[in-house]
Amino acid sequence: MLHTGDPHVRALLLTGDFGLEKENLRVLPDGTLSHTPHPFPDDRHIVYDYCENQTEINTSVAHSAEEAVQMLLEFGISGARPIPVNRYLKELAAHSTEHPNGWGIAVFYGNAVSLEKEPVPAYQSRYLKERLSHPFEAQNMFAHIRLATKGLMAYENSHPFVKRDASGRAWTLIHNGTIFDCSLLDPYIHRQEGKTDSERILLYIVDQIDKKTRELGGELCRKERFEVVEQILCEITRPNNKVNLLVYDGELTYAHTNMRESLYCRKQGSSTLISTVPLCGGEWDPLPLNRLLAWQEGRLLFTGRDHGNEYIYDPEDMKYLYLEHAYL
Numbered sequence: 001m002l003h004t005g006d007p008h009v010r011a012l013l014l015t016g017d018f019g020l021e022k023e024n025l026r027v028l029p030d031g032t033l034s035h036t037p038h039p040f041p042d043d044r045h046i047v048y049d050y051c052e053n054q055t056e057i058n059t060s061v062a063h064s065a066e067e068a069v070q071m072l073l074e075f076g077i078s079g080a081r082p083i084p085v086n087r088y089l090k091e092l093a094a095h096s097t098e099h100p101n102g103w104g105i106a107v108f109y110g111n112a113v114s115l116e117k118e119p120v121p122a123y124q125s126r127y128l129k130e131r132l133s134h135p136f137e138a139q140n141m142f143a144h145i146r147l148a149t150k151g152l153m154a155y156e157n158s159h160p161f162v163k164r165d166a167s168g169r170a171w172t173l174i175h176n177g178t179i180f181d182c183s184l185l186d187p188y189i190h191r192q193e194g195k196t197d198s199e200r201i202l203l204y205i206v207d208q209i210d211k212k213t214r215e216l217g218g219e220l221c222r223k224e225r226f227e228v229v230e231q232i233l234c235e236i237t238r239p240n241n242k243v244n245l246l247v248y249d250g251e252l253t254y255a256h257t258n259m260r261e262s263l264y265c266r267k268q269g270s271s272t273l274i275s276t277v278p279l280c281g282g283e284w285d286p287l288p289l290n291r292l293l294a295w296q297e298g299r300l301l302f303t304g305r306d307h308g309n310e311y312i313y314d315p316e317d318m319k320y321l322y323l324e325h326a327y328l
Contacts, residue, residue, distance in 0.1 A: 074159075074174045075143040075279065076246040078253035078295035079271030082137035089143055090132055091279045096122035096145045102158035103128060106172050108140040111250035113170050117158045139271075139297075140253060142246055144174040156194035161202045166210045167219045169250050173202040176262070176276055177242035177311070184235055201245065205232055222252055222294075223302065229254055230292045230304040237290075237309035246274060252294045252301065255287060259311040263287045271298045 034053045048054055073095050075088060089105070096103060103125060104117030118125055122145050144159035159174040175198035179185060188200040205228075212228050213220055220228070229247065237243050237258050244263050247254040255274050257263035264284040265274045272295050278284035287293065292304035 073145045073276045074176050074244070074246055074274075075276070076174070076248075076253060076255070076274040077138055077141050077271055078274075078298050079139045079269075080297040080299075081270065082139045083268060083271050084135065085138050085141065086132055086136050088273070088275075088279050089136065092143055092145060092275075093122035093128060093132070095277075100124075102155075103145045104143070104159045104174075106142045106160040106162070106174075106248070107138050108172070108248055108250070111168070111170050113162050113172055115160065115162060117155065117160070119155050119158050140248065142172060142174050142248065154194065157196050157199075159198060161196075161199050163202050163206045165206045166213060169209075169219075171202060171206055171209070172248045173198065173205070174246050175201060176244040177259070179236065179241045179243070181239060182236050182241055198245075201232075201236065201243075202247075204236070205229060205247070208232055222296070225249060226252065226254070226292070226294050226302045226304070233292055233304075234307040234309070237307060237311070240309075240311060240314060242311040244276070252296055254292060254294045256292045257287050258290050258307075258309055260289060261286050267298075272300070 037052055073092060075092050077083070077085065093103065100121035100123075102117065102119040103122035104115070106116075107114040116127075116131070118127065122128055142160050160172050161174075162170055162172045164170050175196075179197035179201070182197075185197065185200040185204055188203045192199045192203060208228050208231075209220065209225065212224065216224070233243060233256050242259050244257045244259060245255075253272075253274075255263065255265070263274065263276060263286070264278050265272055265287055266278075266282055266284045267273075268282075273279075274287070275284070288303070288306075290306045290308055290310055292302075293300060294302040
């Protein structure tokens with residue numbers, strides 16, 4: 001008998017290579033088993049076992065349980081002028097074999113957002129392939145590829161998410177991480193369009209911006225908006241939630257990480273590039289831990305205080321993730 005309560009046994013169980021797998025059965029609307037061929041023959045992350053209607057969704061192999069939950073890749077630019085982005089987006093899309101649950105790009109023109117996203121693997125998207133076959137420049141933009149930890153593979157669960165506050169300001173968010181426990185976000189479960197914790201974070205941000213606007217009796221300035229977002233991050237990173245995110249509010253590009261070496265930045269001329277992983281070579285530096293930063297046109301404008309809520313991987317957190325996967 002395997003005694004999982006024994007600390008020596010538990011230590012061995014958490015040593016080795018790891019991956020996540022979800023077993024499914026494809027059924028018809030009347031509840032009977034489907035007899036159609038496996039619909040994803042070219043996707044190595046969606047396979048079948050024993051019979052064609054017994055679908056398995058699996059991740060790539062990771063060298064630790066911590067690595068196994070690093071499931072989202074995000075990329076952002078804050079600049080003074082447009083720069084070519086094809087090579088960055090092509091390299092980002094190349095990671096979609098391990099992150100196959102959707103892609104999205106948001107290009108910002110002041111308070112206007114051009115949003116393009118699909119709930120398909122980036123490497124399979126004919127639209128994205130055609131888009132990147134032509135010169136693509138951006139001054140301020142976000143890009144994201146997804147491996148679902150919460151929410152089905154659907155358009156409404158694909159990043160980026162966009163929401164306007166009461167003044168009409170557009171807020172755009174992409175998120176890499178998992179909210180394991182945060183009662184502040186629970187009320188948004190029944191208000192959101194999709195099923196992701198990322199969308200709930202954005203809805204909470206917009207609500208708090210609107211609340212502060214009412215308190216002060218007018219539209220917030222850049223510093224006031226920064227302080228609201230900073231306070232939110234102090235709250236939602238407790239007790240041990242991983243919150244790596246990028247947010248754009250029509251003027252400022254915000255970035256935050258509370259996990260070591262999981263978000264990087266580099267300068268390219270007057271532009272600041274931010275990415276989950278270093279892309280296309282060059283010198284990339286880890287973002288400061290546990291503090292919010294904000295850029296405008298590539299220039300660092302605000303640096304927040306260290307809130308101290310570093311995300312430390314805990315195997316017990318995986319219980320929440322497994323419960324979420326049970327409903328996928």
